[in-house]
Amino acid sequence: MNRIYLDNAATTPISDNVLKVMNEVMKNNFGNPSSTHSFGRDSKSIIELARKNIAKELKIKANEVFFTSGGTESNNMIFHSAINFHGVERIISTKIEHKAVLKCIDTHCNNKNIDAVYLSVDGTGKPDLKELEDYLRNDNKKTLVSLMHINNEIGTIIDLKIVGEICKKYNSLFHSDTVQTIGHYFVDLENTYINYLTCSAHKFHGPKGVGFAVALNGVKFVSFIEGGEQERGFRAGTESVHNIAGLNQAFNDAYNNLENRVEKIKSLKNYFIESLGDKINFKINGDVGQSSDTILNLQLPVNIEKKSVLNFKMDIAGIACSAGSACQSGSDKPSHVLLEILDKNEINNISLRFSFSHYNTTKDIDYTIEFLESFVRENQGL
Numbered sequence: 001m002n003r004i005y006l007d008n009a010a011t012t013p014i015s016d017n018v019l020k021v022m023n024e025v026m027k028n029n030f031g032n033p034s035s036t037h038s039f040g041r042d043s044k045s046i047i048e049l050a051r052k053n054i055a056k057e058l059k060i061k062a063n064e065v066f067f068t069s070g071g072t073e074s075n076n077m078i079f080h081s082a083i084n085f086h087g088v089e090r091i092i093s094t095k096i097e098h099k100a101v102l103k104c105i106d107t108h109c110n111n112k113n114i115d116a117v118y119l120s121v122d123g124t125g126k127p128d129l130k131e132l133e134d135y136l137r138n139d140n141k142k143t144l145v146s147l148m149h150i151n152n153e154i155g156t157i158i159d160l161k162i163v164g165e166i167c168k169k170y171n172s173l174f175h176s177d178t179v180q181t182i183g184h185y186f187v188d189l190e191n192t193y194i195n196y197l198t199c200s201a202h203k204f205h206g207p208k209g210v211g212f213a214v215a216l217n218g219v220k221f222v223s224f225i226e227g228g229e230q231e232r233g234f235r236a237g238t239e240s241v242h243n244i245a246g247l248n249q250a251f252n253d254a255y256n257n258l259e260n261r262v263e264k265i266k267s268l269k270n271y272f273i274e275s276l277g278d279k280i281n282f283k284i285n286g287d288v289g290q291s292s293d294t295i296l297n298l299q300l301p302v303n304i305e306k307k308s309v310l311n312f313k314m315d316i317a318g319i320a321c322s323a324g325s326a327c328q329s330g331s332d333k334p335s336h337v338l339l340e341i342l343d344k345n346e347i348n349n350i351s352l353r354f355s356f357s358h359y360n361t362t363k364d365i366d367y368t369i370e371f372l373e374s375f376v377r378e379n380q381g382l
Contacts (some may be wrong), residue, residue, distance in 0.1 A: 007292060060214065
């Protein structure tokens with residue numbers, strides 16, 4: 001049976017290079033990084049070399065990188081710190097952010113006297129930056145602006161530099177969920193005003209359960225996990241040395257091969273669009289001109305009532321994709337992102353997210369398109 005994996009925005013297969021490094025570290029570098037003997041020092045050096053390597057690539061300082069368990073923890077840590085250390089009184093975001101961000105906003109705004117403001121988004125998922133500037137100009141409350149760089153469901157990319165300039169102008173903190181960015185795109189932090197960003201290793205062929213948060217331009221973290229003095233006192237708990245080593249290897253592999261990977265993934269996405277366009281009618285959800293090469297969200301001319309049938313048949317055919325983010329793809333409810341950007345007629349059509357990696361091939365695409373063409377022709381208009 002064919003097994004085609006086109007759900008790389010949910011997670012990616014771990015690479016052989018990463019597995020090799022992790023196995024070596026687990027076998028040979030098992031010391032507790034907090035121990036002062038040679039075993040501990042060896043483990044600690046792996047962590048600090050990884051931190052320096054990541055900082056060098058991002059052109060930031062090593063002490064601005066904090067290892068975490070991934071994107072969700074990083075986002076929670078950022079909101080906790082912005083509110084409890086920097087005194088944020090208002091959060092400005094959109095309703096199409098990742099659930100990890102939206103639930104952070106709900107929790108903090110419900111439990112504390114903090115305002116939540118949601119910007120309008122257009123039909124492509126772009127936030128209204130004029131609204132953002134109006135809010136910041138007309139009310140000088142201490143504000144955290146939280147806008148993701150690449151939307152995890154539709155792939156729309158926002159301009160971090162423009163948002164950063166607005167935030168800097170009005171002395172507001174700027175956080176961007178960059179989980180779909182790191183490992184796939186270069187982030188120009190030297191010329192972009194931003195305070196917080198996030199990374200998750202399993203989005204670029206690293207291990208699950210590890211990532212990092214970055215704090216820039218004078219902001220601080222405060223611990224919300226109490227215990228030891230790991231991560232300079234900001235994140236208690238014995239570090240997962242093998243996972244950090246795996247993250248570092250995946251990060252190196254991604255940026256050392258970035259140009260080739262981007263070129264291949266872009267060509268696969270374009271091939272998918274062009275080949276499917278020769279077979280059936282469809283619409284691309286999101287911003288066609290400014291979207292991630294890794295993500296393609298398609299709206300098919302088939303009623304959403306056929307979604308469960310499609311999911312079953314795709315699984316039988318061995319094709320893995322998603323009806324939304326992996327965090328909610330098992331739900332029968334429409335994607336919260338698509339509910340914001342599609343009209344009532346469009347939301348009643350089936351939408352699927354295909355997401356690519358450099359491991360995919362044109363044969364994967366051909367097989368998937370053959371399946372989609374057959375399904376649409378059987379079910380269109382029913």
